[in-house]
Amino acid sequence: MDLKIIAANDILANVIHSNYRVLVVLDRMGIKLGFDNKTIEQITRENNINTGAFLIILNIFCNNNYIPDVGKNFEFIPDFLRYLKSSHHYFLNEKIPAIQQNIHKLVYHLHDSRTDLVESFYNKYIEEVTEHMDYENETVFPYIEDIYDVFLKKSTISSPMAEYDISIYGEHHDDIEDVLKDLKNILIRHLPQKEQGKTRRIVLQQLFELESDLYSHTRIEDEVLIPLVKELENDLRPLISMT
Amino acid sequence: MKKEEIKILLIEKSDIIRKGLSVLLIEKNNTPLSIEQYNGDGDLLHYIHHASPKILIASPSFFDQNKKQISALKEKYQLLLVGLIYAFQDPDSLSSLDALIYINDRAEKVQATINELLKSYPTMNTHSSNEPLSSREKEILKLLVNGNTTKQIATALHISPHTVNAHRKNIMRKLDIKTVSGLTIYAVLNNIITLKEA
The missing domain is CATH 1.10.10.10 (Winged helix-like DNA-binding domain superfamily/Winged helix DNA-binding domain)
Structure with missing residues (x-):
C-alpha cells in the first residue's frame, strides 16, 4: 500500500475519513472533534501543538514505510513526549485491561485447566509492559524534560545530564512484541476449537489493534525521539565541560 | 525463470577488507548478487531502509552495538545476518547470527558459506509451514x-x-x-x- 504523505495544508477531517484509526492520535493530543473544514496547520495552531511534530506522529501512525526526518527540530520534543505519555496511559488503563477481561472470559468458558496458561501468559505480559512503561514515565521522560529545559535555558546543567544518557535506554521492546505475536498465534492456531468463537475473535481483533498501535508508538520512540535527544545531548555536551 | 538478484550489505571500516570480500563474493557465484558497501559512517538505519538488503555482513561487535535496530530490521525485512570474524569471539554473542565468515577463510569457503545461506533463504522467507513437528x-x-x-x-x-x-x-x-x-x-x-x- 503506497500512501500519500500527510501535509500541513491537508484537511484533518479528510485524514480521518481515509484512516479512522487516527482518532486515537487526536484524542492523545487533546484535539476535539467538530473542527469543520480546517487544515492540520490551523487546528494544531489553535491547540498549541507543534505542526511539524504532529505531522510526523500522524505519518508514522498511518504509514509503516514512512521514514521520518526530524533533523535538529528540538522544539518537537514536548509534543512527542505528550503523545507518548498519553498513549502509555491509554495502553495501561484502557486497552490492556479491556483485553485482560476478555481473555479471562474466554478462558473461563473453555472449562479446560490447560487454557489457564493463556491467561497467566497475558498477565505476565501486562507485568512486563507495565514495568517498561513505568521506567519510561519515571526515568526516561523526566530526563528528556530536564535536558530540554537546559536547551531552553530555563535551567542550568544539573546532575541528571551528567549521570544519564539516552543510549542507556531501551533494549527490550522486541521481547515484548514477541509475546504479543505468540499470543495471537496461540489463539489463531493452537487453542482448541470449542465454544466462545465470538470472544476469541474479539480478543484477537483487540490484540491486532494493540500491536499496531504499539508498533507506531515504538517507532516514534526509536526513530524520532531517541535520535533527536541524541542530537540534543551532543549539542549540550560542551556546556557540561564548561561547568 | 529469471533469478532474482540478492542484495548484500557489507559493513566494514577497512577499505581493503571490504572491497576484497566484495570481490570474492561476486566471483564465481551462481546466484546473482549485488553488493552494497558501507564503511560505517552516517545513519545506518536510513542506509538499510534505502538499500533494503537481504543479507547483512558485519563484525559481531557491530551487531552487538546495534542490537535493537538490527533485530527490528531482521523482523521487518527477514534479514540474514553474517558475522565477519577477525579474532576470538564469545560464542554466546554469535548465537543470533545466521552464518559466520572468518578472516582466514579461503575464497571457496567464503563462497560456500554464502551459497549455503542463500539455499536456506526461500524457506526463511515464508512464514510457518504446514509441516508438523518431527x-x-x-x-x-x-x-x-x-x-x-x-x-x-x-x-x-x-x-x-x-x-x-x-x-x-x-x-x-x-x-x-x-x-x-x-x-x-x-x-x-x-x-x-x-x-x-x-
Whole structure:
C-alpha cells in the first residue's frame, strides 16, 4: 500500500475519513472533534501543538514505510513526549485491561485447566509492559524534560545530564512484541476449537489493534525521539565541560 | 525463470577488507548478487531502509552495538545476518547470527558459506509451514519448555549445541511462536508435557 504523505495544508477531517484509526492520535493530543473544514496547520495552531511534530506522529501512525526526518527540530520534543505519555496511559488503563477481561472470559468458558496458561501468559505480559512503561514515565521522560529545559535555558546543567544518557535506554521492546505475536498465534492456531468463537475473535481483533498501535508508538520512540535527544545531548555536551 | 538478484550489505571500516570480500563474493557465484558497501559512517538505519538488503555482513561487535535496530530490521525485512570474524569471539554473542565468515577463510569457503545461506533463504522467507513437528523436534521442545538450556539439551541428546539451535529455530518457525512461555502453552495444549510440568 503506497500512501500519500500527510501535509500541513491537508484537511484533518479528510485524514480521518481515509484512516479512522487516527482518532486515537487526536484524542492523545487533546484535539476535539467538530473542527469543520480546517487544515492540520490551523487546528494544531489553535491547540498549541507543534505542526511539524504532529505531522510526523500522524505519518508514522498511518504509514509503516514512512521514514521520518526530524533533523535538529528540538522544539518537537514536548509534543512527542505528550503523545507518548498519553498513549502509555491509554495502553495501561484502557486497552490492556479491556483485553485482560476478555481473555479471562474466554478462558473461563473453555472449562479446560490447560487454557489457564493463556491467561497467566497475558498477565505476565501486562507485568512486563507495565514495568517498561513505568521506567519510561519515571526515568526516561523526566530526563528528556530536564535536558530540554537546559536547551531552553530555563535551567542550568544539573546532575541528571551528567549521570544519564539516552543510549542507556531501551533494549527490550522486541521481547515484548514477541509475546504479543505468540499470543495471537496461540489463539489463531493452537487453542482448541470449542465454544466462545465470538470472544476469541474479539480478543484477537483487540490484540491486532494493540500491536499496531504499539508498533507506531515504538517507532516514534526509536526513530524520532531517541535520535533527536541524541542530537540534543551532543549539542549540550560542551556546556557540561564548561561547568 | 529469471533469478532474482540478492542484495548484500557489507559493513566494514577497512577499505581493503571490504572491497576484497566484495570481490570474492561476486566471483564465481551462481546466484546473482549485488553488493552494497558501507564503511560505517552516517545513519545506518536510513542506509538499510534505502538499500533494503537481504543479507547483512558485519563484525559481531557491530551487531552487538546495534542490537535493537538490527533485530527490528531482521523482523521487518527477514534479514540474514553474517558475522565477519577477525579474532576470538564469545560464542554466546554469535548465537543470533545466521552464518559466520572468518578472516582466514579461503575464497571457496567464503563462497560456500554464502551459497549455503542463500539455499536456506526461500524457506526463511515464508512464514510457518504446514509441516508438523518431527518426533525429534517434539523431544527437543519438551526439554526446552522444561527449562533446559541449549547446552543441557545437547548433552542429553548427544548432539551439538549448534544442532539444538537449528532444531529450535525450526520449531519456532513451524509453530510461529518465539517465546519459551508461548512454546510451553503449545506443549501443554498438545499434551507434549502435562500441566504439572509446565
